[in-house]
Amino acid sequence: MTSTAKLLIRKLESIGHLTDRERRGVADLTMVTRELASGREIVPDGSTPAHCCLLIEGWACRYKTLQDGQRQILSFHIPGDIPDLQSLHLKVMDHSLTSVTDCTAAFIPHEHIRTLVAEHPGLGGLLWRDTLIDAAIFREWMVNIGRRTALERAAHLFCEMYVRMTAIALAGESKFPLPLTQADLSDALGISAVHTNRTLQHMRSLGLISLRSRELHILDWDGLKALAGFDPTYLHLNVGTEAILG
Amino acid sequence: MTSTAKLLIRKLESIGHLTDRERRGVADLTMVTRELASGREIVPDGSTPAHCCLLIEGWACRYKTLQDGQRQILSFHIPGDIPDLQSLHLKVMDHSLTSVTDCTAAFIPHEHIRTLVAEHPGLGGLLWRDTLIDAAIFREWMVNIGRRTALERAAHLFCEMYVRMTAIALAGESKFPLPLTQADLSDALGISAVHTNRTLQHMRSLGLISLRSRELHILDWDGLKALAGFDPTYLHLNVGTEAILG
DNA sequence: CGACACATTGACCAGACTCAAAGCTAGTGG
DNA sequence: CCACTAGCTTTGAGTCTGGTCAATGTGTCG
Numbered sequence: 001m002t003s004t005a006k007l008l009i010r011k012l013e014s015i016g017h018l019t020d021r022e023r024r025g026v027a028d029l030t031m032v033t034r035e036l037a038s039g040r041e042i043v044p045d046g047s048t049p050a051h052c053c054l055l056i057e058g059w060a061c062r063y064k065t066l067q068d069g070q071r072q073i074l075s076f077h078i079p080g081d082i083p084d085l086q087s088l089h090l091k092v093m094d095h096s097l098t099s100v101t102d103c104t105a106a107f108i109p110h111e112h113i114r115t116l117v118a119e120h121p122g123l124g125g126l127l128w129r130d131t132l133i134d135a136a137i138f139r140e141w142m143v144n145i146g147r148r149t150a151l152e153r154a155a156h157l158f159c160e161m162y163v164r165m166t167a168i169a170l171a172g173e174s175k176f177p178l179p180l181t182q183a184d185l186s187d188a189l190g191i192s193a194v195h196t197n198r199t200l201q202h203m204r205s206l207g208l209i210s211l212r213s214r215e216l217h218i219l220d221w222d223g224l225k226a227l228a229g230f231d232p233t234y235l236h237l238n239v240g241t242e243a244i245l246g
Numbered sequence: 247m248t249s250t251a252k253l254l255i256r257k258l259e260s261i262g263h264l265t266d267r268e269r270r271g272v273a274d275l276t277m278v279t280r281e282l283a284s285g286r287e288i289v290p291d292g293s294t295p296a297h298c299c300l301l302i303e304g305w306a307c308r309y310k311t312l313q314d315g316q317r318q319i320l321s322f323h324i325p326g327d328i329p330d331l332q333s334l335h336l337k338v339m340d341h342s343l344t345s346v347t348d349c350t351a352a353f354i355p356h357e358h359i360r361t362l363v364a365e366h367p368g369l370g371g372l373l374w375r376d377t378l379i380d381a382a383i384f385r386e387w388m389v390n391i392g393r394r395t396a397l398e399r400a401a402h403l404f405c406e407m408y409v410r411m412t413a414i415a416l417a418g419e420s421k422f423p424l425p426l427t428q429a430d431l432s433d434a435l436g437i438s439a440v441h442t443n444r445t446l447q448h449m450r451s452l453g454l455i456s457l458r459s460r461e462l463h464i465l466d467w468d469g470l471k472a473l474a475g476f477d478p479t480y481l482h483l484n485v486g487t488e489a490i491l492g
Numbered sequence: 493c494g495a496c497a498c499a500t501t502g503a504c505c506a507g508a509c510t511c512a513a514a515g516c517t518a519g520t521g522g
Numbered sequence: 523c524c525a526c527t528a529g530c531t532t533t534g535a536g537t538c539t540g541g542t543c544a545a546t547g548t549g550t551c552g
Contacts, residue, residue: 062385070393089374094385095385121364124370128335135332142388143310190392194500195539229313428532443532444533447532
């Protein structure tokens with residue numbers, strides 16, 4: 001079994017259960033792996049993709065651009081995610097998918113996923129569930145952007161990414177790689193770049209985090225959670241995060 | 247065939263295609279219809295529902311409440327919608343569902359939906375698609391709340407609801423019932439109630455809309471669309487809206 | 493050593509918030 | 523049929539979070 005298939009199986013097991021037969025079905029998927037430089041558009045807004053993209057290494061994000069050039073980032077994606085799974089049932093992309101860092105990604109033809117789902121209805125349910133969790137994260141981001149202050153928003157995003165990185169074993173002891181510029185953070189949080197800078201300084205001055213050379217150290221997890229009002233229920237995770245969520 | 251089944255079939259046909267056999271499958275679903283007073287919690291945050299709710303008449307909304315009592319409305323729902331379809335694959339509700347007006351709703355046991363989907367994979371795909379459109383609307387709302395001014399946000403919401411109401415034939419000639427208080431609008435747009443009031447006055451003074459006794463008249467559709475930067479692609483609709491979207 | 497991308501700072505501005513007080517309006521009961 | 527209420531809308535005044543513009547640091551890499 002390829003390491004890519006293992007990654008996908010591990011991801012699916014973090015949100016549900018697989019039978020041996022389903023595991024074999026996933027392992028038999030045909031995928032084409034590609035390396036992508038950072039800042040590269042993977043799936044453009046308005047396109048009609050025929051593949052889904054499984055992120056193997058690196059970060060990606062989805063975003064929309066307004067007429068006046070403003071950008072809103074809709075989600076960040078980390079290894080194991082399939083950021084454009086929705087394209088299986090929505091012909092036209094209503095946003096773009098771009099690499100944030102250098103990435104490795106596997107491309108799986110829609111047809112193969114459809115066949116897989118037809119043969120393994122349980123896998124269909126699990127992939128459906130994955131898109132529903134995607135939507136649950138959108139909902140929480142709406143609350144974040146709509147009702148929290150800039151400081152709370154940033155804290156909430158850091159909590160979320162820490163838990164998600166922990167779930168795929170990419171976070172260390174109270175720290176994880178956060179390969180985002182302040183401009184990226186701004187576009188995700190719905191604030192200006194200048195204000196993001198000041199917000200981060202504020203958060204540092206509160207002793208909650210330290211952020212240097214693209215690595216975020218969480219100095220006060222309880223404080224950060226409390227500030228953000230973070231409740232991980234919306235991530236609908238099964239496993240792997242008990243230690244930090246206890 | 248009951249009128250409720252007809253409504254559901256019509257809704258599904260607005261986002262995809264049904265075979266005769268699938269249509270019969272839907273018609274055979276068991277549903278319990280209930281009347282609900284306005285402001286009634288239908289599915290509470292944190293609960294683990296065993297049914298899905300098909301809205302037959304009236305409006306509903308989903309929202310999250312923060313510790314400090316602030317509320318963010320996540321979506322509005324109109325007849326034909328199944329606002330808690332995600333509960334089929336997400337055990338625990340991460341938000342609440344409430345009636346906005348007096349409503350009629352049909353409740354369908356999860357088990358029946360699962361059986362239906364097992365027997366009609368095409369219907370499964372269509373329901374999946376419905377939840378993906380739900381998510382697409384969340385994405386657009388994120389952009390709305392994160393990157394548009396209060397005036398633009400309100401304009402965008404009005405455009406969206408007009409198109410959705412038109413798709414289910416509940417909008418009139420440039421007008422439709424909008425049974426929301428200014429407080430509801432505020433919580434959906436992420437602004438304060440006072441500012442919503444001033445924003446509506448501004449929009450009226452621009453000659454774009456008139457809003458009286460819960461009915462919204464669109465006086466300048468092109469102007470409203472332009473102000474909002476409204477592009478209905480994200481609604482992923484099939485039919486019924488050509489006239490206004492042309 | 494430049495060049496470029498990113499982070500930081502200062503000064504000033506504005507959109508949106510809060511608090512508090514009036515107006516409306518559709519029901520309700522007398 | 524009218525007074526009363528409750529819920530909603532409107533207005534005013536003062537404040538503040540976060541935006542804009544423009545300049546200056548800092549760090550990395552060829």
